[in-house]
Amino acid sequence: MRDGGVSVGEALVGLLEAYGVTDVFGIPGVHNVEMYRALPRSGITHVLTRHEQGAGFMADGYARASGKPGVCFTITGPGLTNIMTPMGQAYSDSVPMLVISSTLDVKNWGQGRGRLHEMRSQLNAAATVSQIAATCYSARDVQDRVAEAFSLFASARPRPVYLEIPLDVLKQPAGRGWKPRALASKPRATPDEIASAVARLSAAARPVIILGGGARRAGTAAAKIAEKTGAVIFTTIAAKGAIADDHPLLAGSLLPNPLATKVIMAADAILAVGTELSETDLWYQTFDITTGLIRVDIDPASLARPYPADLPITGDAEAVLSDIADSLPDQNKADARAGQVRELRIACADGHDDLRQTITTVLDTVRAAVPADTIIASDMTQIAYAANEVLRFSQPDCYLHPAGFGTLGYALPAAVGARVACPDRPVIAMAGDYGVQYTINELGTAAELGKPLVVLLWNNDALGQIRDDMVHKGIQPNAVTLINPDFAALAKAYNCDAIRPQTLDELSSALKTGLAAEGPVLIEVRPAIVKG
Incomplete structure (x- = not known):
């Protein structure tokens, strides 16, 4: 406890706990010990890592396995540069990660005075691998930025958020207002968009579904769509397991295989959900998708690149696919293409x-x-x-x-x-x-x-x-x-x-x-x- 009440560093721990954080990965250091003052009396477990890179990768694995944001505490300078590789990994794979770092007192930024862990700009470095990168100049800034981070995680494409708190701010009296705020909801498709998607899929003779990491928890709805339309299902690596591997319409993670490419190129409707259709998904620099592409993504920017959609839908994958599945005619076309899927998997394995x-x-x-x-x-x-x-x-x-x-x-x-x-x-x-x-x-x-x-x-x-x-x-x-x-x-x-x-x-x-x-x-x- 500090004179006049708890410090900003102490209040930060309580705020994280109020947002549901139960575990933090990191390493205490001379510049971030104020964040550790309240940990022993909190309900948060701190996992002491051997390197900040390890802390970041642990937070990544934690988030992917649990669906909750992975949280890290790090220090000025080398603490940040060490964790930037995991942040880059989480950014590219859409993993929710909150990295909270100390930074030098504001008066010492970029002054070249030889302060411990001094960088010209921590913020600019972190911004290259963050969806949000912000400096908290006051107690209110910390409250606002933490709320912004958890709102992003709850409602948008999840990527790393970097918050830095100057040493002098960490030690300041916290004041009031340290309560969690209501979080935004994920976007949903409009009825017209659902109706258009249903019409296109119903009319298709050779539909294909591609599920990316953003759709890995939407497998139940995706399977219903496939069964009602006879669509062959492919997944990216990040979506493995979204559909049980023994499902008769699941081709699997075969997107880079030329035999799979032929099936996709022959499709007259492609429903791509929660995937960038990027090089690391397809291992093709150019993938000839010119017509019949329906894209569903929580990130509007992903709908426009690199393959423009005939029908772009901004929305949460599980909600959109559930709406499409419920709106399709109640029929079962799984048998129509199960043999093709079986032959494709055998042919790929034989190669x-x-x-x-x-x-x-x-x-x-x-x-x-x-x-x-x-x-x-x-x-x-x-x-x-x-x-x-x-x-x-x-x-x-x-x-x-x-x-x-x-x-x-x-x-x-x-x-x-x-x-x-x-x-x-x-x-x-x-x-x-x-x-x-x-x-x-x-x-x-x-x-x-x-x-x-x-x-x-x-x-x-x-x-x-x-x-x-x-x-x-x-x-x-x-x-x-x-x-x-x-x-x-x-x-x-x-x-x-x-x-x-x-x-x-x-x-x-x-x-x-x-x-x-x-x-x-x-x-x-x-x-x-x-x-x-």
């Missing part, structure tokens, strides 16, 4: 090269060994690139992958965040031997949680995908091999167990052991396991 077939065998073992509700956070690695297509899920929010920004080091801290968000669900981090070393220090954070968490490490002693890309492009492979640490010994140094299965049966057993352990377990897998 796998030897490496993809090897990894698919490993992933099939993983899928069979773990419960259906297991959360898997993946990294940018060959096993994840295969999983993006072939790993099957029966419910949403189970597969967390850094699709848009494509950063290494995501899997382990994101899995820790999911572990915090969903303490009763199994969680796996799936990473490669190179990428895991970006954030391997967060094994310490995982160990401190004292809960089971499996790190499935795909070890080929190389930057395997880059090596293969070099070969494909006629470049002599270079700078793609490395001397790895003893991962098992490294895990044990963090008080974690380690297993090196030699056969697929041993992998299955190791996964079950790991998910039942009292703390993290690293399972190191090499490609030769398929021959073991």
Whole structure:
């Protein structure tokens, strides 16, 4: 407590709690300790990370798994620059993240006086990876900006919000007004827009539905639309699990496959929902969609680029799809195209090269060994690139992958965040031997949680995908091999167990052991396991 009542830093914690925040990721430092003054007497759990990058990725995984905003506390200067990579990942993948940082006293901004952690402009740096970036010059500013952040998360495309509070403001008396405000609602489609969408889909002979991350919780309505119209359903990586993988009209996450492209190009109506139809969704720089495109998105800007829609609808995916599904004639056309979907999936699988077939065998073992509700956070690695297509899920929010920004080091801290968000669900981090070393220090954070968490490490002693890309492009492979640490010994140094299965049966057993352990377990897998 400070003279005259609580400080702004203390009141901030109470305000976050009032907005429903239960967990915060971060690292206390000399410039943000005022934010920590009230934490011990609050209902908020603080997760101490080993690096601000880990804090940001944990907040990302937390948000994707729970649907709640992930919240981080960081400090001036390097605290911000360290967390900007996770902020960029969350921005590209539309993940709600609130980053609250200290900044120097206003009188010292940009003065070049050599103050600790001094930057020319924290705000301008953070703005490059934020939907909102704001400086709070007073207690009222903090209240307004926090309200703005949670209103954005509740009603618009969710992306990172960055708030910085000068050191002198953090210490000021808080005053009054620290109460949560009513939040805005998500937009809905007009009756005319719903009627137009229904007419176009009803008249189509070869409709297609593409579900993106913004529609990952709209799967029930999307399935009804598909069944009533005979539409083939594709999902982006972010929407895996929106439709149960055994649904007869679900083609799956096959958008980059040329065989899938043919189906989409032959469509006479395409309902694309909650997706930018971007390069990282399609892996085509140009995708020839010229007619019949119905786009539904909560972000009006996404409706105009890169593929203009014949019918653009601004609205929440679940609400719009539910309205369309309820308005379509009560009929079942699923059988009409189920055979085409089945043949497409078989043809895509038959086209796998030897490496993809090897990894698919490993992933099939993983899928069979773990419960259906297991959360898997993946990294940018060959096993994840295969999983993006072939790993099957029966419910949403189970597969967390850094699709848009494509950063290494995501899997382990994101899995820790999911572990915090969903303490009763199994969680796996799936990473490669190179990428895991970006954030391997967060094994310490995982160990401190004292809960089971499996790190499935795909070890080929190389930057395997880059090596293969070099070969494909006629470049002599270079700078793609490395001397790895003893991962098992490294895990044990963090008080974690380690297993090196030699056969697929041993992998299955190791996964079950790991998910039942009292703390993290690293399972190191090499490609030769398929021959073991």
